[in-house]
Amino acid sequence: MPLRLPPLRGGHGLRLLEGSRELFPALIAAIEQAKREVRLETYIFDFTGASSEVAYALERAARRGVAVQVVVDGFGTPGVPPDWAHRFEQAGVAWQVYAPVGSLGVLWPGSWRRLHRKLCVVDGTMAFCGGINILDDLHDPNHGTLEAPRFDFAVQVTGPLVAEVHAATQQLWQRLRARHSLRGQALSGALFPPRPTAVPPWPQDPAPAAEQRARAALLLRDNLRYRARIERAYRRAIGRAQSEIIIANAYFVPGRKLREALASAARRGVQVKLLLQGRYEYFMQYYAARPIYGALLQAGVAIHEYSPSFLHAKVAVIDARWATVGSSNLDPLSLLLAREANVVVEDAPFALQLRQRLLQAIGDPAAAMDPAQYGTRPLRQRVLEGLALGVMRLALAVQGKRYL
Structure with a gap:
């Protein structure tokens, strides 16, 4: 399709x-x-x-x-x-x-x-x-x-x-x-109540200024016409990536297709860096994300957990040219249920600015999650992760959705 x-x-x-x-x-x-x-x-x-x-x-x-x-x-x-x-x-x-x-x-x-x-x-x-x-x-x-x-x-x-x-x-x-x-x-x-008077139409905008050259699109997600636009945009951009993918996302529980796209990019030599939530905020989102890290780490994806404060960003930069900024998390609540809006941009100056800010937040590359340490997480943590993932799957089943 x-x-x-x-x-x-x-x-x-x-x-x-x-x-x-x-x-x-x-x-x-x-x-x-x-x-x-x-x-x-x-x-x-x-x-x-x-x-x-x-x-x-x-x-x-x-x-x-x-x-x-x-x-x-x-x-x-x-x-x-x-x-x-x-x-x-x-x-x-x-x-x-x-x-x-x-x-x-x-x-x-x-x-x-x-x-x-x-x-x-x-x-x-x-x-x-x-x-x-x-x-x-x-x-x-x-x-x-x-x-x-x-x-x-x-x-x-x-x-x-x-x-x-x-x-x-x-x-x-x-x-x-x-x-x-x-x-x-x-x-x-x-x-x-709203004002009873109608809003008069405004004149057409003047021609864009010389500096207004960026290419952009608005991606909406709803439960009618635009059910998968944002996820598809991510997958297309990831599939075309040649050198680097940086994603910062607050609640990261991507479905199988998106996980496979990231792993495939890493295996073909693309540097894939994920900046994810490192502080406990909500039980389901915090713990449900962690069971999926293993396959990504094995494929060579670098995972960094942000801990100075709550990470709430939903942004990405690919090949220092394609970027997206918006409201959509890469989890089933955003990608299957909520009304969301992202702007997608193809513009090198904008993408480079966002990339610089994300790299500053990532900090020392040596602080990336260690696959060996991930594999030896305590039993209690694994139990909580399984419980959170089960709750998420149950919530989706009640909505008539399957994602994971």
């Missing part, structure tokens, strides 16, 4: 952003200059620390007449502080919750299909995509204050791809409104 992927188009300006410390100022600057519309989607919208500055910017934009529409995931963002709910309502910020979690929580089978993508589009002229939630780098909702910033990336985009981001966010917003209306609730799951 051919890999049906959207073509990469030229004329894009790209800016790599690391962590909320780089994303939030860029996002706020764009919101402050908005004249017509701001659309934002995120899994987590937290109001602690620097993330509150994004909330203030959205409030200010709505108060000056900009149409502001925010969609959050019902599991990632179970509630909004009452003071912020009041502020947003008074300002006119329109807010909807994707798949609010019912009384059964994650025990309900349908609750595993989440909105995990992080997208923002401003006035149809600038977009943001990546793995960074509206969440301060040094704050974790489950673990409190962090000693070092979370490691994650986003990309700021101008050019043709922006229209695709706008269309995707608009389509989801309209579907949520229609779904709630069919249930007899004008905006059930929405905290605040």
